[in-house]
Amino acid sequence: MARISYDDQTAAAYKSVREVPRAGLAEWREAVRQHLEPAPGMTVLDIGAGTGAFAAAFGDWFGVSVVAVEPSAAMRALIPPRPGIKVLAGDACDIPLPADSADAAWLSLVIHHIPDLAAAAREIRRVLRPGAPVLIRQGYPGRSDAAHTFPWEFFPETARAASTFPSLEQVCQAFLTAGFRRDSVEQVPETLLSLTEFLGRADTFRRSDTIMRGLTDAEFLRGKERLRRAVQQAGRAHSEEPRANWLELLVLR
Ligand SMILES: C[S@@+](CC[C@H](N)C(=O)[O-])C[C@H]1O[C@@H](n2cnc3c(N)ncnc32)[C@H](O)[C@@H]1O
Structure with a gap:
């Protein structure tokens, strides 16, 4: 059971505001290439593939086949139907594939x-x-300063939900116990939105995002007001520049 329900409305909101544009993923493309070492005929399993943004990107970037495993029918329905992506109902604890x-x-x-x-x-x-x-690709509690991380800096109470996410150590321990070893962990930047775009899409973003869904209406409105002031103070040129955000890439083998 996911923390939020990925129903039709949430899936549509996710597709419209949460998929990072390819131009904002240049550093991810290189980081993944380095660890994946893509080769012809390779099959990559995209677990919790959502609306298939990365499944499609991996096909385009590396020419690999992707098996997208996703529990939500609404999210699965938005995965682009195309050669090279096979879509399966399943979840991380129940992957419908042979050993x-x-x-x-x-x-x-x-x-x-x-x-x-x-x-x-x-x-x-x-x-x-x-x-x-x-x-x-994930953020972990205590690993970055949320107060200075776009876009959470405007919604400081998002730290409440984010602090309940598994820590890096807990994730590593689960995989080590299953027989993996920790290979590397690194921060990778990406650019999703400008300040102006975030302000315009904040309501849709909230509908699709687990930690923003945890905000009360009052907390959300206060954050939106901070964002509105930041847009005004930044001036047109700065407020329309895409802003960088960082997540971590953990690799286990
Ligand atoms: C925040 S979305 C991420 C989607 C996609 N991976 C991306 O980065 O765009 C989280 C996804 O995980 C899926 N999910 C929820 N519980 C899951 C589970 N136990 N195993 C695998 N995926 C799960 C949800 O249905 C949803 O599509």
């Missing part, structure tokens, strides 16, 4: 939705070939 059948696993912003990380790590160990990497 030793995938060459890598990708989990982007999924870890906090998984109810039993130890069971998920065992299931991922089962379906991956020996030595295959698990690449995890």
Whole structure:
């Protein structure tokens, strides 16, 4: 059971405001390439694939086949139907694939939705070939200063929900127990939105985002007001520049 319900409305909101544009993913493309070492015929498992933004990107960037495993029917329905992406109903603890059948696993912003990380790590160990990497794109409590991280800086109470996410140590422990070893962890920047775009899309963003859904209406409105003032103070040129955000790439093998 995910922390929020990914129903039709949430899926549509996610698709419209949460998919990072390709231009904002240049550093992710290089970071993933380095650890994935893509090769012809490779199959990458995208667990909790959502609306398929990364499944499509991995096909375009690296020419690999992607198996997108996603529990929400509404999210699955928005994955682009195209050759090279196979879409399956399933979740991190129940992957409908035989043992030793995938060459890598990708989990982007999924870890906090998984109810039993130890069971998920065992299931991922089962379906991956020996030595295959698990690449995890995620933020962890205590690893960055939320007060200065775009876009959470405007909504400081998001720290409440974010603090309940699994820590980096808990995630590593679950995977180590399942037989993986920690390979690397690094911060990777991306650009999603400008200040002006975030202000215009804040309500839709809130509908699609687990930690913003945890805000009260009053907290959300106060944050929007801070954002409105920041847009005014930044002036037109600065407020329309895409802002950088960082997440971490954890690699286990
Ligand atoms: C924040 S979205 C991320 C989607 C996509 N990975 C991305 O980065 O755009 C989280 C996704 O995880 C899925 N999810 C929820 N619980 C899950 C579980 N136990 N195992 C796998 N995926 C899960 C949700 O349905 C949702 O599509």
